[in-house]
Amino acid sequence: MLEISNLACSRGDHLLFSDLNFSLSAGELLQVQGANGSGKTSLLRTLCGFMMPVAGEIRWRGQNIRELGDAFYAEMIYLGHLNAIKDELNALENLRISAGLAGCKVNDKQVIAALRRMGLRGRETLPVKVLSQGQRRRVALARLLLSNAPLWILDEPLTALDVGAVGLMQELIGEHLVNNGMVIYTTHQPLEVVGVATRWLALS
Amino acid sequence: MNKLSLIGLLSLVIRRDLVLAMRRRADVLTTLVFFVMVVSLFPLGVGPEMDMLRKMAPGVVWVAALLASMLSLGRMFSADYLDGTLEQMMLVPQSLSVLVLAKILAHWMVSGLPLVIMAPVLGLQFDMSAQALWVLIAALLLGTPILSMIGAVGAALTLGLRGGGALVSLLVLPLCIPVLVFGAGAVEAVVSGTSVSSHLSLLGALLVMALAFTPWVTALALRISME
Numbered sequence: 001m002l003e004i005s006n007l008a009c010s011r012g013d014h015l016l017f018s019d020l021n022f023s024l025s026a027g028e029l030l031q032v033q034g035a036n037g038s039g040k041t042s043l044l045r046t047l048c049g050f051m052m053p054v055a056g057e058i059r060w061r062g063q064n065i066r067e068l069g070d071a072f073y074a075e076m077i078y079l080g081h082l083n084a085i086k087d088e089l090n091a092l093e094n095l096r097i098s099a100g101l102a103g104c105k106v107n108d109k110q111v112i113a114a115l116r117r118m119g120l121r122g123r124e125t126l127p128v129k130v131l132s133q134g135q136r137r138r139v140a141l142a143r144l145l146l147s148n149a150p151l152w153i154l155d156e157p158l159t160a161l162d163v164g165a166v167g168l169m170q171e172l173i174g175e176h177l178v179n180n181g182m183v184i185y186t187t188h189q190p191l192e193v194v195g196v197a198t199r200w201l202a203l204s
Numbered sequence: 205m206n207k208l209s210l211i212g213l214l215s216l217v218i219r220r221d222l223v224l225a226m227r228r229r230a231d232v233l234t235t236l237v238f239f240v241m242v243v244s245l246f247p248l249g250v251g252p253e254m255d256m257l258r259k260m261a262p263g264v265v266w267v268a269a270l271l272a273s274m275l276s277l278g279r280m281f282s283a284d285y286l287d288g289t290l291e292q293m294m295l296v297p298q299s300l301s302v303l304v305l306a307k308i309l310a311h312w313m314v315s316g317l318p319l320v321i322m323a324p325v326l327g328l329q330f331d332m333s334a335q336a337l338w339v340l341i342a343a344l345l346l347g348t349p350i351l352s353m354i355g356a357v358g359a360a361l362t363l364g365l366r367g368g369g370a371l372v373s374l375l376v377l378p379l380c381i382p383v384l385v386f387g388a389g390a391v392e393a394v395v396s397g398t399s400v401s402s403h404l405s406l407l408g409a410l411l412v413m414a415l416a417f418t419p420w421v422t423a424l425a426l427r428i429s430m431e
Contacts, residue, residue, distance in 0.1 A: 049294075074297035080288055081288070082286075082291070083287065085287065087287075089227070098292060101208070101296045
């Protein structure tokens with residue numbers, strides 16, 4: 001479904017990687033590996049269309065993502081280093097807005113269920129600024145539960161999460177893959193998803 | 205496929221920005237208080253000569269409105285940029301220009317509209333006639349959205365730059381001169397008894413032109429800033 005051919009990316013004048021080829025089909029999990037500064041985040045941001053590749057092509061269902069535009073964005077969800085949640089709003093409002101922007105119709109019950117699944121029972125209506133770093137990350141991750149996009153692009157999803165939450169993430173990714181989803185992620189922590197062979201992509 | 209209607213997107217973003225502004229009321233009030241202070245300083249500094257005050261009133265109110273709107277420009281995109289919300293907005297499966305238009309409208313409601321409402325009260329300090337006050341309101345209603353729209357382009361271009369606040373004023377202020385000229389001109393015209401309609405029509409034309417182009421240009425500038 002997602003095919004990358006001869007992709008090259010640079011940051012300023014510095015070439016991060018070139019001739020990168022891989023493809024991802026339904027139910028597959030791809031972990032991008034590499035040292036700091038090897039271009040993991042740049043690769044994911046290029047996949048999202050934030051950065052223009054120097055060369056090569058990214059195709060989704062056989063079509064270039066630049067030409068697809070909105071049709072591609074409707075089928076993917078990106079979680080970056082930043083949580084993209086507003087300190088002034090509470091978790092419920094944050095998720096309602098982000099789901100709304102993504103075009104998902106969700107009701108409060110679904111949002112509360114998602115937050116409870118992420119272990120935030122009782123924190124739904126607290127302003128996000130009083131939550132801890134790990135709890136904010138959980139709020140951001142709850143977006144995954146409210147979206148039905150097949151492609152998940154996760155940049156360091158496990159930062160600030162405790163052991164319990166890491167286990168929960170493994171469970172969520174497993175469920176998503178069983179439903180024919182696709183996940184591309186970067187991490188420096190081990191992440192084992194039961195019943196799925198993780199594919200590796202090493203950047204050097 | 206999930207997709208939000210354009211109107212749905214517009215109202216969602218406007219409501220979100222208004223709620224955020226209500227939770228950060230201090231920011232909204234600084235703009236308004238700045239406007240009130242600057243306008244009030246003139247009668248104190250220049251002295252209470254009615255003729256002179258009446259004459260300079262439109263210019264003073266407009267320049268103060270221009271400066272006050274510069275004050276709030278930095279906030280239009282920077283908070284969303286810093287917490288990653290702007291990234292997510294680029295991934296919204298809908299036109300980024302419409303989303304930007306919603307943000308501009310919300311910004312105007314929070315920082316432009318209060319100035320329009322406050323202006324007649326300040327005009328009284330300058331002994332402006334009732335007729336002149338009405339024209340001042342009309343001109344500000346047409347003009348302040350243009351300031352927000354031109355400002356949005358500057359704010360998007362300077363996003364993430366150090367010292368972007370000063371730079372954005374340098375970029376945007378020269379572009380706002382036509383608004384200042386026709387806005388203040390309209391009020392002067394009514395005071396001197398000539399026709400106001402030409403000034404207001406030109407302001408209206410500028411508004412339509414800004415409405416058509418600036419959201420699109422701002423969206424392009426945001427994409428460049430995100431790279």
